[in-house]
Every structure is written in structure tokens, then in C-alpha cells.
Amino acid sequence: xxxxxxxxxxxxxxxxxxxxxxxxxxxxxxxxxxxxxxxxxxxxxxxxxxxxxxxxxxxxxxxxxxxxxxxxxxxxxxxxxxxxxxxxxxxxxxxxxxxxxxxxxxxxxxxxxxxxxxxxxxxxxxxxxxxxxxxxxxxxxxxxxxxxxxxxxxxxxxxxxxxxxxxxxxxxxxxxxxxxxxxxxxxxxxxxxxxxxxxxxxxxxxxxxxxxxxxxxxxxxxxxxxxxxxxxxxxxxxxxxxxxxxxxxxxxxxxxxxxxxxxxxxxxxxxxxxxxxxxxxxxxxxxxxxx
Amino acid sequence: xxxxxxxxxxxxxxxxxxxxxxxxxxxxxxxxxxxxxxxxxxxxxxxxxxxxxxxxxxxxxxxxxxxxxxxxxxxxxxxxxxxxxxxxxxxxxxxxxxxxxxxxxxxxxxxxxxxxxxxxxxxxxxxxxxxxxxxxxxxxxxxxxxxxxxxxxxxxxxxxxxxxxxxxxxxxxxxxxxxxxxxxxxxxxxxxxxxxxxxxxxxxxxxxxxxxxxxxxxxxxxxxxxxxxxxxxxxxxxxxxxxxxxxxxxxxxxxxxxxxxxxxxxxxxxxxxxxxxxxxxxxxxxxxxxxxxxxxxxxxxxxxxxxxxxxxxxxxxxxxxxxxxx
Ligand SMILES: Nc1ncnc2c1ncn2[C@@H]1O[C@H](COP(=O)(O)OP(=O)(O)OP(=O)(O)O)[C@@H](O)[C@H]1O
Ligand SMILES: [Mg+2]
Numbered sequence: 001x002x003x004x005x006x007x008x009x010x011x012x013x014x015x016x017x018x019x020x021x022x023x024x025x026x027x028x029x030x031x032x033x034x035x036x037x038x039x040x041x042x043x044x045x046x047x048x049x050x051x052x053x054x055x056x057x058x059x060x061x062x063x064x065x066x067x068x069x070x071x072x073x074x075x076x077x078x079x080x081x082x083x084x085x086x087x088x089x090x091x092x093x094x095x096x097x098x099x100x101x102x103x104x105x106x107x108x109x110x111x112x113x114x115x116x117x118x119x120x121x122x123x124x125x126x127x128x129x130x131x132x133x134x135x136x137x138x139x140x141x142x143x144x145x146x147x148x149x150x151x152x153x154x155x156x157x158x159x160x161x162x163x164x165x166x167x168x169x170x171x172x173x174x175x176x177x178x179x180x181x182x183x184x185x186x187x188x189x190x191x192x193x194x195x196x197x198x199x200x201x202x203x204x205x206x207x208x209x210x211x212x213x214x215x216x217x218x219x220x221x222x223x224x225x226x227x228x229x230x231x232x233x234x235x236x237x238x239x240x241x242x243x244x245x246x247x248x249x250x251x252x253x254x255x256x257x258x259x260x261x262x263x264x265x266x267x268x269x270x271x272x273x274x275x276x277x278x279x280x281x282x283x284x285x286x287x288x289x290x291x
Numbered sequence: 292x293x294x295x296x297x298x299x300x301x302x303x304x305x306x307x308x309x310x311x312x313x314x315x316x317x318x319x320x321x322x323x324x325x326x327x328x329x330x331x332x333x334x335x336x337x338x339x340x341x342x343x344x345x346x347x348x349x350x351x352x353x354x355x356x357x358x359x360x361x362x363x364x365x366x367x368x369x370x371x372x373x374x375x376x377x378x379x380x381x382x383x384x385x386x387x388x389x390x391x392x393x394x395x396x397x398x399x400x401x402x403x404x405x406x407x408x409x410x411x412x413x414x415x416x417x418x419x420x421x422x423x424x425x426x427x428x429x430x431x432x433x434x435x436x437x438x439x440x441x442x443x444x445x446x447x448x449x450x451x452x453x454x455x456x457x458x459x460x461x462x463x464x465x466x467x468x469x470x471x472x473x474x475x476x477x478x479x480x481x482x483x484x485x486x487x488x489x490x491x492x493x494x495x496x497x498x499x500x501x502x503x504x505x506x507x508x509x510x511x512x513x514x515x516x517x518x519x520x521x522x523x524x525x526x527x528x529x530x531x532x533x534x535x536x537x538x539x540x541x542x543x544x545x546x547x548x549x550x551x552x553x554x555x556x557x558x559x560x561x562x563x564x565x566x567x568x569x570x571x572x573x574x575x576x577x578x579x580x581x582x583x584x585x586x587x588x589x590x591x592x593x594x595x596x597x598x599x600x601x602x603x604x605x606x607x608x609x610x611x612x613x614x615x616x617x
Contacts, residue, residue: 010338010494012462014385014415023418027411035399115395118361119457122391123413124384133412286377288362 024129028137032103038141041102042148045095049087049153056083057160071250079166080157084183085253087153088146088190092246093226096145100194101218103141104201105211107134108284112209112291127285135202135277142194150187170255179253186249193249193265196242196272197222203280209291239264242272309373310334311465311496312341312358316367319353327353329520330367335498335513340491342507342528343500345517346609351500352392354517355469358498359389372464385415386464390471394454398443402434402453405442410460428456433482447474455483466490468499472506484510504601514601518609528601535599535607539580540569542593552587556580572596 032038053076061074070089075082108131111117120130157163166179174182201218208214225243228234238244245265251258312335319328328350335341345351356362358369360380369376374383396405406425410416416424429435432452437445445453451474458466466487472480480503487497487510501507507514508528515525524531539558543549549568553561556579558570572580577596584591 010464010496012386012464014461016414017417019418020414023411024414027408031397031408034404114397115393116397118356118359118391119389119395119409120412121361122359122384122387122389123409124360124381125412125414126381286363290356290362 021129021133024125024133025136028133029140032106032137032141033144038103041099042144045091045099045145045148046152048091048095049083049149050156052087052090053080053083053153053156053160071247075167076157077161078164079179080159080161080163081154081166081179081183083157083161084150084153085186085250087149088186088249089247091149092190092193096142096190096194097197097219097222098215099145100138100142100197100201101215101222103138104198104205104218105214106205107138107202108205109208109214110205110211112289113211115291117291118289121289128281131202131206131277131281131284134205135198138198138202139195142198143191146187146191146194150183154183168253168255169250172255182253185252189249189252189262192269193246196269196276199273199276199280200242203276203283206280206284206287240268242268244268308337310370311337311339311372312498313370314354314358314367317354317357317364317369318366319350319357319362320365326520328357328364331517331520331522333515333522333525335496337496338491338494339513340487340497340499340511341513341515342511343498343515343517344502344504344507344605345500349517349609350520351517352469355389355391355467355498355500358467359384359387359391361391385413385461387467388458388461388463388465389467389469390454390458391467391469393470393473394450394457396442396450396453396457399441401439401441402429402445402449402456403438405453406457406460409457413461416461424460428459431459431486432456433479448476448479451475452479455486463495465496465498468497470500470502472501472503480506504605508601516605516608524608531601531604532598535604537572537599538569538597539572539577540567540595540597541580541584541589541591542567542595543584543589543591545589548587549584549589552583552589553580555587556583566592 056073056076060077070086072082072085072089076086108117111120121127125133163176163179165173166176166182167173197218200221201214204217204221205214208217222243225241229238229241229244245261245268248261248265251261312333314331314333316330316332317328318326318330320326331354333354343351343354353362357364358371358376360376363377371380371383372386374380376383396402397408400408403425406428407421410421410425426435429438432455434449434452434456437449442450442453451471455468455471458468472483475483484506487499491497491510499507499511511528513526514528514531516523541549544566546563546566546568550561550563553568553570556575557573558575558580559573561568561570577594581591581594584594
């Protein structure tokens with residue numbers, strides 16, 4: 001069959017086919033999760049809770065209130081689910097920002113460097129649509145990263161230390177089911193905590209054709225935020241830092257969670273998404289693609 | 292051919308005689324200050340096979356990027372299949388297959404997976420015919436056997452072929468091919484030539500940039516020549532040739548006698564090289580030359596009239612220098 005028979009004599013009437021966004025999203029996820037490096041990265045994240053769990057097993061901390069090590073560490077021996085909280089706390093400061101940085105760097109800068117960006121735009125994929133698809137790709141990978149840590153931590157924790165009744169911060173004991181539910185809430189909350197950085201990563205990715213640079217920029221942004229947050233003299237700006245509330249998820253396993261601070265945090269993340277996402281759109285919508 | 296229709300069917304009411312590509316005063320000044328494309332007025336008629344020529348760095352790829360909406364013109368306007376670019380490029384690009392500055396794919400994906408990626412991202416691609424279109428595109432460029440090989444493992448020519456396959460995933464009205472035969476073996480080059488002819492016979496318009504002037508000469512109906520960012524010539528190949536000089540060459544042992552005969556006839560630039568004598572034919576008919584040679588008693592072993600080679604015209608127009616202009 002020659003192309004002409006499908007075409008008519010040089011006349012084409014393109015039509016949009018229903019479900020295009022779904023196909024685009026699936027294609028993006030396939031690209032992100034089909035890449036071996038990204039799977040290895042998830043494997044590396046899985047190793048972190050395993051390492052913490054084994055370390056606690058080998059030399060258990062002194063018991064609640066011991067004071068040493070990260071928050072929740074002393075509770076793991078009481079209920080293995082606390083390994084999830086410890087692992088998320090430990091990875092939030094470095095590993096998860098690195099992951100967001102790497103996948104964010106791939107999203108636009110990586111496609112630019114490979115030259116595939118010009119072919120995507122030539123397909124054509126509208127630029128706004130492409131940004132949206134890329135953002136969903138990064139967010140989904142971030143969810144996979146947080147879930148990997150949480151699931152591996154839960155399995156390792158429960159098999160190493162058991163999962164009896166769940167003692168909330170503040171002393172009240174709840175059923176294992178409610179404990180699990182609260183830990184699930186923490187997982188979702190930690191994921192949402194990464195959205196601001198994720199949007200910043202996407203923005204930086206549209207600014208360069210060098211993925212390494214985009215990744216370093218995103219990580220640098222996270223580290224800067226963490227550092228500024230640790231300087232008491234800068235108290236005035238702490239509330240606006242993307243990482244300021246990262247470590248507040250513990251309130252979800254308190255007897256009475258501080259919903260006000262949770263909401264403030266989610267609004268802050270939303271603001272970052274709005275601003276960084278808006279800038280990314282402004283930049284990308286008329287950027288010269290010369291790669 | 293399509294089942295699900297979303298949005299309104301597009302109007303096909305663009306007059307068939309309207310140019311497929313028309314630019315007016317198209318200009319690109321890069322941030323470096325360099326004017327890579329300088330007020331060019333391209334016109335590519337429907338059905339043409341347009342050879343876009345020019346030395347390295349003359350602005351061909353930059354022009355193509357502007358045609359496809361990848362970079363923004365500093366000045367001037369582009370109309371692509373009747374749509375303004377930038378502005379309505381998404382509408383036009385669905386009907387355009389393009390290869391820009393070499394193929395580019397994900398190295399760790401197979402050829403098939405790379406095409407699948409592009410097709411899945413295409414809102415106008417019918418998912419029902421997805422596999423069929425992919426196999427057809429691969430078959431068309433002779434890559435069926437290498438479909439499952441990783442792109443990283445492709446040879447230069449295979450990569451180039453995959454790029455062309457991507458441009459042919461969907462029915463098109465226009466193909467924009469930036470050096471499509473770069474890196475191809477002689478068979479591949481011939482295949483691409485045949486492919487372009489075939490597509491052109493099917494009614495597609497082809498805009499092709501190339502440095503292989505012998506190729507261009509064989510397939511193109513129109514030619515535009517860029518030099519230092521300017522479009523210095525544009526027109527049909529025949530018109531361009533008319534501006535050049537036709538050469539008559541006689542092969543004979545009596546070279547001196549032949550040279551004198553040419554001079555007597557009034558042919559310019561008569562010169563001897565080996566057992567050949569050649570001169571510019573000018574307005575004299577080749578028949579007259581034959582008669583004159585025979586009458587003068589020149590033993591003629593062979594006589595050839597050659598139209599000017601595109602290469603000679605090209606060098607005439609863009610200059611002899613080997614160094615890039617800037
Ligand atoms: N992103 C850029 N920034 C600055 N200058 C550029 C950029 N891209 C191209 N140029 C310059 O613009 C000019 C035209 O480049 P272009 O790639 O359009 O040439 P070309 O005709 O395609 O050449 P070739 O035959 O080598 O492919 C060159 O001098 C080049 O250095
Ligand atoms: Mg070029």
C-alpha cells in the first residue's frame with residue numbers, strides 16, 4: 001500500500017482521537033519507568049529502610065525517650081510501622097530531593113539534550129500539554145519513590161519487630177488498622193510535600209539543555225532551603241521556605257493532629273506549584289528550541 | 292478512515308493553489324547578535340520538490356526550525372499550509388513530517404519503541420491503526436529487521452532511516468527533510484531518492500535541504516539557494532539552469548583543428564584537455580556545431596552537450612571559498 005492511498009492526493013484531514021491525554025500520560029510513564037536507571041534508583045531507595053531496620057535490630061536504641069538518632073527511631077522496636085516514619089524522615093532531607101532533581105532534569109532538559117524535544121514538538125505536542133505530561137511523570141515517579149520507601153520499610157519493620165498495637169505520639173494506643181491508616185496518610189502527605197520542589201525542578205529543566213545542571217540546580221535549591229531554615233536569624237522567611245514543614249508529618253500520628261499546620265504547608269506547596277509552574281510555562285511556551 | 296472525532300473537522304477550504312510554505316521577510320537574529328537568517332521570502336508551491344541549498348552555516352537549519360515553530364523569528368512571518376507560525380503551528384504540523392538536523396531518539400529504547408513514543412504523543416494518531424502504521428513506516432525505510440534493536444546500537448544510516456520513518460508515521464501533506472541522506476550508503480541514498488519521488492507522485496510537497504547536489508538535481512523541481520543568511524536564488528531548476536552556460540564537448544584526435552572550428556563558429560572559451568575540446572555553446576544550436584566540425588574535416592569520435600551541473604551553478608552563486616562565511 002502506498003501512503004497516497006491512505007492520504008488522498010496530498011490532502012490530509014487530521015482529527016483528534018479521543019483519549020489522547022491518557023495515551024500521552026501512559027507513554028510518559030512508560031518512558032520514566034521503562035528506563036533502567038530509574039528502576040535502579042528505586043532499588044537504591046528501597047535499601048535505605050532495610051539498612052535502618054537491620055541496624056536497629058542489631059543494636060536497639062535505649063527505648064522511648066532515649067533521645068539519640070532521628071525521630072521515631074526509638075519506637076521501631078515497639079511497632080515495626082515506625083520504620084516507615086523514620087525512613088521517610090531520613091530520606092526527605094537528601095534522597096527524595098535528589099530523586100526529584102534527577103527525574104525533573106530528565107523531563108525537559110534531558111529531552112532537549114537528546115534532541116527528542118524538537119521531534120516531540122514537531123509531532124506536534126502542544127507545549128503546555130507537554131509540560132503537563134512531564135509534571136505528571138515527575139509526580140508519579142515521586143509517588144513511586146515515597147511508596148517504595150514506605151512499603152519496603154513497612155514490610156521490613158513488621159517482619160523484624162512485629163506490628164502490635166500502635167502507640168500515638170502523646171501516649172494513646174490505637175488499633176493496628178488505624179495505625180496503618182495514619183502511616184498511609186503520612187505517605188501521601190510526604191508525597192504532597194515534594195510538589196513545590198517538583199515544580200521548581202520542572203522550571204529549572206526548561207531553563208537549560210544540560211540535565212546535570214538542572215539536577216544540580218534543583219538539589220541546590222532544596223539544600224539552600226534547608227540551610228536557610230536552620231538559621232534562627234532568618235526566622236522571618238522560614239515560613240516561605242519550601243522545606244520548612246517537611247518534617248512536620250509527625251503530627252499525623254499525634255493524638256490530635258495539628259490540622260492548621262498541615263493546611264498551611266499544603267497551601268505553601270500549592271503556592272510554589274503555582275509560581276514555579278507559571279514561570280515554567282511562561283519560559284517554555286516561547287523558548288527557542290535550538291537543541 | 293477515522294472513527295472517533297473530537298472537536299470539529301478541520302476545514303480543507305485552503306485554496307489548493309496557495310503556497311505550502313510562504314515566508315515574508317523571515318529573519319532570525321540569535322542572542323549572540325548573529326543574523327543567521329536575513330529577510331528571506333520563501334515560496335514553496337504545492338506539489339513541488341524544493342531543494343533548499345546553501346553552504347554550511349548559511350541558515351538552512353535555522354530557517355527550517357522557524358518553519359516548524361521550534362524557534363521564534365525575530366522578524367517576518369511564516370505561513371505553513373495556510374497557518375501562521377508561530378500561532379497555529381499545531382494545526383499545520385499535524386500534516387507535516389519533519390527531519391531536523393539529524394535524527395534524535397532515546398538511545399536506550401528500540402527503534403520500534405521510539406516510534407511508538409512519538410505516535411502515542413500524537414493527538415491525531417488513531418490508536419486503532421497504531422501498530423500497522425509503525426510497521427509500515429519501518430518497512431518503508433527498510434528497518435523492519437532492526438525494529439527491536441536499541442537505537443544506541445543503530446548505525447548512522449539506520450538512525451537516519453528511523454528519522455525518516457518517524458516523519459512517515461502519519462499521512463502528510465508536506466515533508467521537511469534537513470539533509471535526509473546524511474550518512475546513508477549508496478543504496479540508502481537511492482532509496483530515499485525513490486521515496487521522495489514516490490511521495491511527490493502521491494501529491495506530497497517535499498522541502499529538502501541537502502549538500503548532495505547531484506541528488507537534488509535528480510529529484511527537485513525547484514531550488515532555493517541560501518548564502519550567508521540570505522536567499523540568493525529561488526525558482527524552478529530549469530530556470531536556474533537557463534542562467535548557466537551549456538557546454539559542448541567534442542572528442543577527437545585533431546584537437547587543434549576542432550578548437551579552431553569552435554572559434555570560427557563563435558563559441559566562447561574554447562579549450563583543449565586531452566583528446567577533448569570544449570566550449571560554451573551559447574545560443575548556437577548543437578546541430579550547427581556537428582555540421583561545422585564535419586565540414587572542417589574534424590574526425591569526431593564523440594560529441595556531448597551538457598547542461599550546466601547544479602554544482603557549477605551553486606559554486607557560481609555562493610562563491611568558491613571553502614571556509615565557512617562566518
Ligand atoms: N543557537 C544558536 N545560537 C547562535 N548562533 C547559532 C545558533 N544556531 C545556529 N547559529 C548560527 O547560525 C548560522 C546558521 O546556522 P544553520 O545551522 O542554520 O546553518 P545550516 O545552513 O543549516 O548549515 P549546515 O549546512 O552546516 O547544516 C551559523 O553561523 C550558526 O553558527
Ligand atoms: Mg543544517
